[in-house]
Amino acid sequence: MSLAAESAVGAKRNYLQALNEALHEEMARNPDMICLGEDIGLLGGAFGVTEGLLARFGSERVIDTPISESLIVGAAVGMALEGRTVMAEMQFIDFISCGFDQIVNNLATFHYRSAGEVSMPVVIRGPAGAYGGGALYHSQMNEAWFCHSPGLKVVCPSRPYDAKGLLKAALRDGNPVVFFEIKELYRRRELEEAVPGPDEIVPIGKAAVRREGRDVTLISYGQNVYHCLAAADKLQEEGIQAEVIDLRSLVPLDEDTILASLAKTSRVVVVNEAPRTCGFAGEVLARIAELGFEYLDAPPVRVTRLDTPVPWVKPLESYVLPDVEKVALACRKVCSY
Amino acid sequence: MSSLSASAAPAEAAEPWGTDQRPSSSLAPQDLVEILNQLFLARYFDVRLIKEKKRGHLRGTLYSSHNQEAILVGALYGLEPFDWISPIHRDMPAFFLKDLKSGWRNPDRIGMSIQEVCAQIWGKAASPGRARDNWSHIGSRKKRIIHSTSMLASTVPVAAGVAYSERLRGSKAIVLTFNGEGATARGDFHEGLNFAAVHKLPMVTVIENNMWAYGTPLELGCPTPFVADRAKGYGIPGLVADGQDVFDVYDKVRWCIDYARAGHGPTVVECRTYRAYGHGDHDDDRANKYRSPEEVAEGRRRDPIAICKERLVELGILAREEADRYQPEGKSASEVRDEDFPPDVVAYVREGVQFAIRSPYPDAEEAGWWVFHEEGEPQP
Ligand SMILES: Cc1ncc(C[n+]2csc(CCOP(=O)(O)OP(=O)(O)O)c2C)c(N)n1
Numbered sequence: 001m002s003l004a005a006e007s008a009v010g011a012k013r014n015y016l017q018a019l020n021e022a023l024h025e026e027m028a029r030n031p032d033m034i035c036l037g038e039d040i041g042l043l044g045g046a047f048g049v050t051e052g053l054l055a056r057f058g059s060e061r062v063i064d065t066p067i068s069e070s071l072i073v074g075a076a077v078g079m080a081l082e083g084r085t086v087m088a089e090m091q092f093i094d095f096i097s098c099g100f101d102q103i104v105n106n107l108a109t110f111h112y113r114s115a116g117e118v119s120m121p122v123v124i125r126g127p128a129g130a131y132g133g134g135a136l137y138h139s140q141m142n143e144a145w146f147c148h149s150p151g152l153k154v155v156c157p158s159r160p161y162d163a164k165g166l167l168k169a170a171l172r173d174g175n176p177v178v179f180f181e182i183k184e185l186y187r188r189r190e191l192e193e194a195v196p197g198p199d200e201i202v203p204i205g206k207a208a209v210r211r212e213g214r215d216v217t218l219i220s221y222g223q224n225v226y227h228c229l230a231a232a233d234k235l236q237e238e239g240i241q242a243e244v245i246d247l248r249s250l251v252p253l254d255e256d257t258i259l260a261s262l263a264k265t266s267r268v269v270v271v272n273e274a275p276r277t278c279g280f281a282g283e284v285l286a287r288i289a290e291l292g293f294e295y296l297d298a299p300p301v302r303v304t305r306l307d308t309p310v311p312w313v314k315p316l317e318s319y320v321l322p323d324v325e326k327v328a329l330a331c332r333k334v335c336s337y
Numbered sequence: 338m339s340s341l342s343a344s345a346a347p348a349e350a351a352e353p354w355g356t357d358q359r360p361s362s363s364l365a366p367q368d369l370v371e372i373l374n375q376l377f378l379a380r381y382f383d384v385r386l387i388k389e390k391k392r393g394h395l396r397g398t399l400y401s402s403h404n405q406e407a408i409l410v411g412a413l414y415g416l417e418p419f420d421w422i423s424p425i426h427r428d429m430p431a432f433f434l435k436d437l438k439s440g441w442r443n444p445d446r447i448g449m450s451i452q453e454v455c456a457q458i459w460g461k462a463a464s465p466g467r468a469r470d471n472w473s474h475i476g477s478r479k480k481r482i483i484h485s486t487s488m489l490a491s492t493v494p495v496a497a498g499v500a501y502s503e504r505l506r507g508s509k510a511i512v513l514t515f516n517g518e519g520a521t522a523r524g525d526f527h528e529g530l531n532f533a534a535v536h537k538l539p540m541v542t543v544i545e546n547n548m549w550a551y552g553t554p555l556e557l558g559c560p561t562p563f564v565a566d567r568a569k570g571y572g573i574p575g576l577v578a579d580g581q582d583v584f585d586v587y588d589k590v591r592w593c594i595d596y597a598r599a600g601h602g603p604t605v606v607e608c609r610t611y612r613a614y615g616h617g618d619h620d621d622d623r624a625n626k627y628r629s630p631e632e633v634a635e636g637r638r639r640d641p642i643a644i645c646k647e648r649l650v651e652l653g654i655l656a657r658e659e660a661d662r663y664q665p666e667g668k669s670a671s672e673v674r675d676e677d678f679p680p681d682v683v684a685y686v687r688e689g690v691q692f693a694i695r696s697p698y699p700d701a702e703e704a705g706w707w708v709f710h711e712e713g714e715p716q717p
């Protein structure tokens with residue numbers, strides 16, 4: 001992997017390189033920034049997202065922690081209290097549960113409790129998502145836990161441009177951000193693209209329309225964006241024009257982009273690989289019901305994981321997860337209502 | 338980077354048995370031979386998995402137990418069949434080594450069969466967890482193996498719960514948990530140990546200190562010279578064993594087992610060893626980035642199979658020619674051949690592998706089963 005140290009403007013990057021580049025740039029830009037995590041230094045991260053940081057910025061600012069997620073988050077809170085910006089890596093986002101209390105009770109509420117005295121520029125990031133045979137504990141999309149904890153912003157990029165731009169925005173935001181990276185997209189060749197320059201960001205809270213259409217709006221984020229785009233291709237052959245929205249940010253949620261699309265299509269399918277009950281897809285539908293009811297010509301539909309853990313072997317994993325066919329089926333259903 | 342002094346002075350009570358005999362001195366000759374055979378078996382199983390993985394036959398990550406077999410064999414050999422264990426990711430052989438001395442093909446022994454373990458690794462329906470989770474994430478209440486998750490050290494509080502519960506029933510069972518040295522930094526480890534010490538629970542905590550936790554060396558995870566020193570905070574014995582010497586492991590762990598069974602409470606046994614390969618097979622190449630070849634060679638110099646053989650020859654249990662007949666020691670998975678192992682060991686593993694290959698995958702619909710306990714639910 002090419003180190004991001006000297007980023008050639010306009011050069012194509014994969015998702016992983018884009019993240020690495022963002023970390024290099026922000027560490028260089030902000031001498032008060034510290035990186036914390038398991039195996040992020042000597043090894044350069046389990047996947048290589050932090051490659052080159054230790055050599056460039058030294059072991060005082062790039063800390064190989066013990067296997068202690070609660071410590072990682074708690075120490076980040078302390079460092080932020082003292083005035084630092086912190087990137088805290090979870091080796092897999094699944095292990096974030098081991099730091100849960102520090103995140104939802106300490107980090108998330110700090111600004112509130114201090115009546116605005118203290119802000120918490122802490123980004124907790126890590127590889128998330130299923131479809132790779134990772135089984136119960138290397139497949140999770142547990143974003144809903146954090147969307148449900150006031151004080152945390154939650155983002156999930158689906159492409160290299162956003163990965164870099166959103167990570168830089170998160171590190172400059174001043175609020176704690178839980179940053180869901182999609183590990184299955186880390187090295188996807190076909191996604192390589194030019195990424196934002198050192199001074200550019202992608203603003204948190206703005207969705208992107210990935211494909212325009214007039215018949216049905218598909219709303220998703222992360223890997224499911226690609227299921228939606230592939231389903232839209234399929235549906236086109238059947239005469240259905242699907243619009244595809246990539247939310248990118250879950251908290252805050254870009255309601256305007258959703259409603260503008262609904263005003264056009266009047267039909268909506270929300271796709272999310274997390275389990276159904278209390279998943280973020282449900283929140284999107286609730287907002288639509290509250291704010292866009294009069295736009296709807298058909299009952300909205302969710303395509304989500306079944307309410308099960310993610311099982312290991314392929315046929316079982318596929319059985320519980322959304323896929324292109326399930327998305328297309330849902331679109332046909334709402335379009336024929 | 339790491340200090341490799343496996344034989345350095347223990348944290349406490351080098352030989353806690355004092356003037357008594359070492360526990361291993363009462364092992365019968367056939368036990369000593371069985372222990373060597375179990376070492377061969379653990380090594381061969383790992384080698385076979387490495388080869389199968391290289392050929393693309395297996396999914397997921399293989400965490401090799403090469404060079405750490407003496408810890409598994411030595412620790413498990415001192416247990417009674419009804420005792421509980423909780424293995425970690427690197428302990429795949431532990432699932433069938435448990436109670437193996439009751440007969441390798443004995444269907445009634447209280448350990449998993451090689452067929453079950455292979456079915457799990459191959460992702461087949463005959464796995465004890467019907468391949469719902471991968472590799473070491475299996476267990477069995479019947480076989481008294483705690484079902485672990487990926488979250489390191491999360492089985493320590495669970496082990497404490499099992500131990501508490503067993504004792505409440507008046508049972509003599511103890512619980513033996515395995516953990517890497519890296520995992521001992523987690524809160525769960527300490528919370529579990531604290532409760533176990535407060536209640537003097539029958540629990541033995543074996544630490545497989547292979548000097549590395551993925552790409553992080555021991556000294557960045559543990560501030561004391563010995564991981565066993567963590568026991569001091571709980572006022573319980575913390576022993577250090579030479580993890581390359583199956584009899585030293587047996588002695589120290591067996592002492593702790595007897596201590597727990599006698600009602601004295603929990604203990605920690607640190608077994609010092611060295612991780613032979615990368616963290617997982619995905620890390621074999623990258624590991625060269627953070628470990629020097631000299632360090633790796635030094636860490637693998639004292640092969641547990643060779644050390645065990647020497648002891649058996651010394652004791653006159655094996656003739657030198659017998660000891661030299663099969664020589665996998667010192668060879669890596671790519672160098673070693675089936676002929677380097679006793680034929681019954683090779684045959685035993687083959688039975689498991691063949692069974693797994695021939696077995697069906699679970700049906701896709703099973704994915705929705707057993708989220709909740711319900712009347713009339715399917716029984717595996
Ligand atoms: C709570 C938690 N954090 C991180 C991980 C990722 N992880 C898996 S194994 C490992 C290193 C474990 O090291 P150690 O405990 O020494 O065991 P070893 O692999 O050396 O046998 C890490 C960090 C995990 N499984 N669980």
Ligand SMILES: [Mg+2]
Nearest residue numbers: 517547549550
């Ligand atoms: Mg280790």
